[in-house]
Amino acid sequence: MDETAHALGASRTLWELVDRRAGLTPDRPVLLQGDRTLTFGELRDGAERVAAGLYGMGVRPGSVVAWQLPTRIGTVLLSFALARLGAVQSPVIPFYRDREVGFALRESRADFFAVPGTWRGHDHTAMAERLGARGVFEAYGALPDGDPAVLPPPPADGTAVRWIYWTSGTTSDPKGVLHTDRSLIAGGSCLAHALHLTADDVGSMAFPFAHIGGPDYAVMLLLYGFPAVLFEHFAMDTALPEYRRHGVTVAGGSTAFYSMFLTEQRKVPGQRLVPTLRLLAGGGAPKPPEIYHAVVREMGVQLTHGYGMTEVPMITMGAPDDTAENLATTEGRPPAGMEIRIVDAAGRPVPAGVDGEVRLRGEAVCQGYADPAQAAGVFDSDGFLVTGDVGHLRESGHLVLTGRMKDIIIRKGENISAKEIEDLLHQHPAVADAAVVGLPDQERGERVCAVIERRPGTGDLTLATMAAFLRGEGLSVHKLPEQLEVVDALPRNAALRKVLKYKLRELYG
Known part of the structure; x- marks a missing residue:
């Protein structure tokens, strides 16, 4: 910086x-x-x-x-x-x-x-x-x-x-x-420092400014004194002319955006999609390594991906001058001032390379939650935020995320509660039981899959009719399932008959 x-x-x-x-x-x-x-x-x-x-x-x-x-x-x-x-x-x-x-x-x-x-x-x-x-x-x-x-x-x-x-x-x-x-300010500073930007850059904001990434990005503009192009509603066909018109050098948002850029690039192989573009950057959803390699190979630009959440807008970020292996397979390193601790089930720190729960401490970490009941247990006795995410640190300090303890789906960078959708599905007269899981998706990071145990004697269920029902119940469009599977019985464990979601992910993923 x-x-x-x-x-x-x-x-x-x-x-x-x-x-x-x-x-x-x-x-x-x-x-x-x-x-x-x-x-x-x-x-x-x-x-x-x-x-x-x-x-x-x-x-x-x-x-x-x-x-x-x-x-x-x-x-x-x-x-x-x-x-x-x-x-x-x-x-x-x-x-x-x-x-x-x-x-x-x-x-x-x-x-x-x-x-x-x-x-x-x-x-x-x-x-x-x-x-x-x-x-x-x-x-x-x-x-x-x-x-x-x-x-x-x-x-x-x-x-x-x-x-x-x-x-x-x-x-x-x-x-x-x-x-x-x-x-x-601390979160935006972390992002700005990692991306190695200058006053000559031109950024872009393709995600909602109301997202935690809004102030994150605005702080970066204020620190370095460069502009960004705003999109009220992002669509690639209307965004590309604006990228070219303003000479955007840095774009991105999340895995879904990388895939959209690749789709457009493949329509004009061998040509620079945006001549001034040098960097795609983002976070908020899993990034398959093949996406990184495809962007670099086909678009001729660098791709850096990071790890953040509403509670901590910037935790780690890949640096443009890092190795291809680290950029493809890790979430980058934390900046100065961000402490990452990986702990076992008892809360004890584990060595590098060993998976555990990710915990965080630093100025960019939130102050907790508005509801005191939700705030209980969000920080451990050492003041680290308990994230519920699972991963490990490499000896180099790079973070690798391997899963989530939380039952959430991250679709296009937005957290979606499986329980919210399940609770609504249970209100449908044809549904005996339901489980909602996130499945890997190259374009979205994860897609929403609803697996339904149909009530005996009821008619066929289709994705369209189920989506219409959920919309009628007030569910936001971005949370609607994109895949529906109807089964005679959901897989359950023998003790408490708890639905085994990992089996559903294995079966349909």
Whole structure:
């Protein structure tokens, strides 16, 4: 990390980081979207005006403001305006619906809720009203505006909880992950340091800004002073012209994105898909080694993959100058300040090369969960976060993940609770029992497979009818099973008749 980026990384708050970067390079672009360009100076000044408008609406330091907005320049302005005020932000992924949104609003006790109105055919304002949300306002085109002279001083404490991010985890209800400005700055610093980026790079944000990766990426832009292209809704056919138009050098997101790039590259073998592109980077889902080798071989660019979670946005990351073997088969190494401990079933550290549970300690680690009941046991006696993931460290310090203790499915970088889907499937009159598992998928990381034990005397079940039922129950589209298997009896153990999911993964994977 260069000296300027290192100094900026010591900022106490996100607003201090914005203000310091705007002072250094006010006229350099930071956000590119369509024909619009926002500079670092405009980001600071515009966010202050939006903050003043929010203040006029009654938003104060400590107010809880939920927002469910697509990835737009206005969304970034609103988020940094809330950071300027010292409000508590609760970002919600735009494609979540009544079940998840209602839970987030209740658990965060949101005082205000910013929505995009009707977006991609869904009326978010009507949903907010249906859920009884407080302080609902639309923030898609026009944003609140006011005179910054009315604002109180910006927050000075970067260790106060001001962010609540939502993750499904292993249960049907989401978890509200508590973050501070400093934990988000630390996560973004880890990413920036690992990727060896410079002020001459041009990045891209193809994932929702409401994801924990949003501030992770924004911090990286602020540290190094380079811009990123934003995509409100990512589709490769419309994204490629924007990559070329803006000269993107760094792209990616997750395994699914790598596969999409490869699909397009194979349509024009021997040609550079994006002439300026030099690096694909991402995380959030398993990466088969063959994907790494195919990207390097066919696209002529480097691929670095990392390990992160909502609780710790950046844990490890592959470095562009690492060996091909490490980049293909590991999650990279942790940066300075991130401690990884691998422990056995009794919580005792194990040597390099031995599998165990992954535990983490460092400034980028969250402060716990909003629900005290969910927070119980999340940290061990030494202050390490208990992840439930399984893996080992190599002698070189590279992390290899080999499985998960949690029963979650990671599809395109998003955690999906198997239990949530199973609970809904059990409500179908033709279902006697159901098990949902994640199966390896080259494009998605994992795909959702529902295995159903059919109730005797009922008719045939199809994937289409089951998906329609789940959608009718309010399940988000991205959680719908992509594979359905109907069996006479699910495999169970002899003692407690517990369904043996590993047998289902072996059979259908």
